Amino acid sequence: MFVKDNMSTKDKLITCVIYTVAFSAISILLLITIFIFRKGAPLIFKIGIPNFIMNKTWAPLGSQYGIFSMIMGTIWITAGAMIIGIPLGVSCSIYLVEYAPLIIRKILKPIIELLAGIPSVVYGFIGVVMLAPFIRIHMGGPGLSVLAGSIILGIMILPTIVGISIDTLQAVPNSYREGALALGATKWQSIYKVVLPAARNGIIASIILGMGRAIGETMAVIMVTGNSANVPHSILDPVRTLTSNIALEMGYATGDHQQALFSTGIVLFIFIMIINTNHLLKIYFYYLLYLPLQFFVL
Amino acid sequence: MADRLYVKNLNFCYGSFHALKNINVGFKDKTITALIGPSGCGKSTLLRCLNRMNDLIEGIKITGNIFLDEQDVLSKKTDLISLRKRVGMVFQRPNPFPLTIYENVSFGLEVHGVNNKAQIEHIVEKSLKDAWLWDDLKDKLSHPALSIPLDQQQRLCIARLLAVEPEVILMDEPCSSLDPISTMKIEELMFELKKKYSIVIVTHNMQQAARISQYSGFLLMGEMIEFDETSTIFTNPKNQKTQDYITGRFG
Numbered sequence: 001m002f003v004k005d006n007m008s009t010k011d012k013l014i015t016c017v018i019y020t021v022a023f024s025a026i027s028i029l030l031l032i033t034i035f036i037f038r039k040g041a042p043l044i045f046k047i048g049i050p051n052f053i054m055n056k057t058w059a060p061l062g063s064q065y066g067i068f069s070m071i072m073g074t075i076w077i078t079a080g081a082m083i084i085g086i087p088l089g090v091s092c093s094i095y096l097v098e099y100a101p102l103i104i105r106k107i108l109k110p111i112i113e114l115l116a117g118i119p120s121v122v123y124g125f126i127g128v129v130m131l132a133p134f135i136r137i138h139m140g141g142p143g144l145s146v147l148a149g150s151i152i153l154g155i156m157i158l159p160t161i162v163g164i165s166i167d168t169l170q171a172v173p174n175s176y177r178e179g180a181l182a183l184g185a186t187k188w189q190s191i192y193k194v195v196l197p198a199a200r201n202g203i204i205a206s207i208i209l210g211m212g213r214a215i216g217e218t219m220a221v222i223m224v225t226g227n228s229a230n231v232p233h234s235i236l237d238p239v240r241t242l243t244s245n246i247a248l249e250m251g252y253a254t255g256d257h258q259q260a261l262f263s264t265g266i267v268l269f270i271f272i273m274i275i276n277t278n279h280l281l282k283i284y285f286y287y288l289l290y291l292p293l294q295f296f297v298l
Numbered sequence: 299m300a301d302r303l304y305v306k307n308l309n310f311c312y313g314s315f316h317a318l319k320n321i322n323v324g325f326k327d328k329t330i331t332a333l334i335g336p337s338g339c340g341k342s343t344l345l346r347c348l349n350r351m352n353d354l355i356e357g358i359k360i361t362g363n364i365f366l367d368e369q370d371v372l373s374k375k376t377d378l379i380s381l382r383k384r385v386g387m388v389f390q391r392p393n394p395f396p397l398t399i400y401e402n403v404s405f406g407l408e409v410h411g412v413n414n415k416a417q418i419e420h421i422v423e424k425s426l427k428d429a430w431l432w433d434d435l436k437d438k439l440s441h442p443a444l445s446i447p448l449d450q451q452q453r454l455c456i457a458r459l460l461a462v463e464p465e466v467i468l469m470d471e472p473c474s475s476l477d478p479i480s481t482m483k484i485e486e487l488m489f490e491l492k493k494k495y496s497i498v499i500v501t502h503n504m505q506q507a508a509r510i511s512q513y514s515g516f517l518l519m520g521e522m523i524e525f526d527e528t529s530t531i532f533t534n535p536k537n538q539k540t541q542d543y544i545t546g547r548f549g
Binding site for chain 1: 349351354378379380381382383386387389391393394395396397405406408409410455458459462
């Protein structure tokens with residue numbers, strides 16, 4: 001009993017330190033949020049929320065601050081990256097966990113995860129040097145386009161999707177696979193009807209994380225998308241995203257213009273917040289992706 | 299009565315480990331046959347040969363024959379899907395799929411191409427009744443299967459199997475994770491199922507083998523030491539090792 005007193009003082013101290021550390025991490029986040037809103041919110045209210053979000057004209061010199069084209073740009077690029085990244089990433093992880101011999105999985109998984117370590121400027125460089133000319137020559141348009149951005153981003157989010165999906169699929173108990181096979185299911189039936197539903201939440205989480213990465217990515221996107229602040233009409237049009245807008249103009253912006261960039265940041269912030277409250281998105285993904293897939297496959 | 303399923307000169311190697319040595323045994327129709335023996339004697343391996351579940355393991359070598367209605371199960375030409383439909387398996391730990399109760403039972407039907415919804419519903423109901431689950435679960439068909447008690451989960455696994463109408467049911471220590479009362483329920487169920495199916499059960503529990511089986515095989519170190527009617531094995535074994543095992547001198 002007499003030891004307990006001693007321990008509890010030490011315990012209290014450690015608890016106190018941990019609390020402080022945890023709260024400072026949270027408060028930093030909180031401060032950043034407050035800062036962005038304080039800098040950006042006044043302008044939004046000055047020109048009005050509808051005018052800010054729905055106006056297609058971004059002309060800082062003429063005091064026109066409409067970010068509609070950038071919102072659409074972000075949505076197009078992210079959607080494109082998802083269309084490329086999800087099928088590649090999910091099927092890659094299914095192959096590696098369910099079909100590939102152990103040795104191949106052990107070699108390939110670290111290599112795919114290494115993709116995450118390549119600086120984004122390198123991806124952008126490859127996009128500018130190889131992808132954009134290829135698109136310009138073979139498909140038309142300026143080459144620097146939604147398509148180029150989507151392809152580069154789709155590849156950039158692969159490590160996120162594959163890494164987490166593999167872990168989730170590996171965590172599915174083998175007894176599920178055995179049970180399905182013992183009932184006479186084929187390998188694909190056992191994967192499709194038992195393993196994937198069991199791993200559903202993890203796979204969706206991986207997709208959401210990948211999506212967050214795609215929305216936030218700036219450098220590679222600036223390099224390959226052309227950055228013209230117009231609403232794209234086809235995947236071959238150049239486009240500017242919310243992140244590119246901030247990065248491109250922050251260097252020289254002053255006054256209202258600078259505030260407008262912070263306002264862009266607020267919109268981006270809200271985008272990310274929506275994605276990370278993923279309970280909604282889980283349901284969303286289930287109905288948008290998983291159910292239609294069922295009809296296609298069976 | 300002729301043997302429905304019989305094993306002839308079966309040898310099984312896992313890497314350099316000779317897990318089954320020259321096994322010869324027959325399983326009769328509409329009877330329960332128990333395989334007993336200490337851990338690692340090869341009884342589960344033998345059971346898993348019967349529906350080729352061992353194929354999932356890399357680095358194995360099987361020689362010999364297993365005949366089901368005079369067709370060689372181990373032949374390369376065997377269609378594993380129809381084999382496993384005919385020879386179903388219940389596992390040691392209840393392994394219902396993380397789906398609803400209904401989907402668990404309808405799973406087998408769907409993978410075998412039954413599309414008629416009314417027919418599926420009918421078979422699901424019948425299978426659950428045959429596994430004595432219908433009264434407990436009829437109002438919970440859309441609940442997740444993992445939410446029900448373990449013994450019901452195990453009976454759900456049996457119901458899921460009954461839905462595809464197998465001919466032989468293999469049970470790999472089906473009661474080892476259940477309490478005595480649940481075990482009793484499963485055993486009663488097996489008695490009922492015996493009327494229609496041939497059942498092969500691997501068990502650690504000698505009392506269980508004595509209670510439920512008509513025939514018993516005693517395995518030791520990969521060899522079938524003795525195979526006979528259960529009453530003979532337990533009261534008058536011919537082999538000294540069997541005698542030692544059932545009297546609890548080792549194992």
